[in-house]
Amino acid sequence: MKRKIGLVLIIILLFGFAIPEPVVIPVQLASANDWHRDTFWYEPWGTSGVHKGIDIFAKKHTPVLASSHLIILYRGELSKGGRVIVALGPKWRIHYFAHLATVRQDVSTFVRAGTNIGAVGDSGNAKGKAPHLHYSLLSVVPMPWRIDSTTQGYKKAFYLDPTEYFGD
Numbered sequence: 001m002k003r004k005i006g007l008v009l010i011i012i013l014l015f016g017f018a019i020p021e022p023v024v025i026p027v028q029l030a031s032a033n034d035w036h037r038d039t040f041w042y043e044p045w046g047t048s049g050v051h052k053g054i055d056i057f058a059k060k061h062t063p064v065l066a067s068s069h070l071i072i073l074y075r076g077e078l079s080k081g082g083r084v085i086v087a088l089g090p091k092w093r094i095h096y097f098a099h100l101a102t103v104r105q106d107v108s109t110f111v112r113a114g115t116n117i118g119a120v121g122d123s124g125n126a127k128g129k130a131p132h133l134h135y136s137l138l139s140v141v142p143m144p145w146r147i148d149s150t151t152q153g154y155k156k157a158f159y160l161d162p163t164e165y166f167g168d
Contacts, residue, residue, distance in 0.1 A: 013092070013141075021068050021090035022113040025166055026097065027056045027120060027133050028063040032163070040161045043151050050152050052159045053096065053136030056120075060101055060131040064118040066111045067095050067135070067165075075103045081134065082123025087111075092141050093160070098134040099126040137162050 043050040070087035081098030101121025137160040146156040
């Protein structure tokens, strides 16, 4: 029985890596000019220590788009992130969208890449700052070869640089 369960889990894991992963910059009409490439893993960054994502700047209420095919796992409010969406995508990657003005999708919803899931805002610790989307990308499957000696460098086994994901 344990062998069958193990085989099923391996099949599920492999299936997650086989799902096509279209990539969309998650702010409508945004380009690499709308974020600073060096902000991923920038330090010092407030109480977080290092900045584990990128901030994509846009006018408030600009549509936020699904960055790939996603299943919405969480939508809600967090003290730092404000209005957020957390979603699971292909290759077992977690997509984190923060500082939203509005959220359009419900938990358990499947959305295709490019679907409007919310709007750029300044919620959470972005209040009073220029509206932007904080976007982070994490791998559920650790990649220990990415660990380095930078501050919190061990977390690079999970956090991916969104600018590399977008092909910038």
